[in-house]
Amino acid sequence: MSDEVTYLLVDGENIDATLGQSIFGRRPQPQERPRWDRLIRFAEDHWGQPVKSLFFLAVNGELPMPFVQALTSLGYRPVPLSGGPDDKVVDIAIQRTLEAIAQRSDHVMLASNDGDFLPQIDTLVHGRRRVGVIGFDEFRNGGFAALKQRGLELIDLEYDVEAFNVELPRLRIIPIDEFDPLDFL
Numbered sequence: 001m002s003d004e005v006t007y008l009l010v011d012g013e014n015i016d017a018t019l020g021q022s023i024f025g026r027r028p029q030p031q032e033r034p035r036w037d038r039l040i041r042f043a044e045d046h047w048g049q050p051v052k053s054l055f056f057l058a059v060n061g062e063l064p065m066p067f068v069q070a071l072t073s074l075g076y077r078p079v080p081l082s083g084g085p086d087d088k089v090v091d092i093a094i095q096r097t098l099e100a101i102a103q104r105s106d107h108v109m110l111a112s113n114d115g116d117f118l119p120q121i122d123t124l125v126h127g128r129r130r131v132g133v134i135g136f137d138e139f140r141n142g143g144f145a146a147l148k149q150r151g152l153e154l155i156d157l158e159y160d161v162e163a164f165n166v167e168l169p170r171l172r173i174i175p176i177d178e179f180d181p182l183d184f185l
Contacts, residue, residue, distance in 0.1 A: 007054065010112075115142075
């Protein structure tokens with residue numbers, strides 16, 4: 001039996017920004033945000049192994065205790081970070097974590113659309129290690145698509161993970177077998 005796990009790294013700021021700026025064009029309402037527990041269950045079921053889930057967030061001053069407590073109760077280990085006003089502390093921490101995982105044999109799923117992680121994901125993708133990037137297909141950095149042929153799995157947060165209680169107003173290519181004209185009438 002292997003001691004390997006899947007590390008689920010969540011760039012909550014990136015997912016939230018994509019929802020707000022690109023999908024809704026406004027701050028998402030609570031019911032429009034991902035159900036983060038579904039992401040953990042998806043990761044466990046998808047690759048059939050234990051998951052260690054880390055949720056990275058930038059904080060200025062005080063911890064957002066209700067949110068941190070909610071994450072903890074769902075099974076995440078919150079990683080609250082601070083730094084200078086121009087520091088991308090979440091990106092830096094996730095990059096360092098991906099680099100540390102590269103020294104191990106574990107698998108990784110990264111929930112982010114951000115291309116800042118391309119060098120680290122590129123290093124992680126090889127024949128034996130499973131690597132997935134979870135986000136929104138139409139907003140994921142295009143550099144990840146090139147890594148798909150090397151084994152990177154691209155996972156859609158809404159369609160594959162089913163992390164939302166509402167249908168998001170996204171434009172996507174519809175396979176004809178899924179086309180329902182009533183969706184457009």
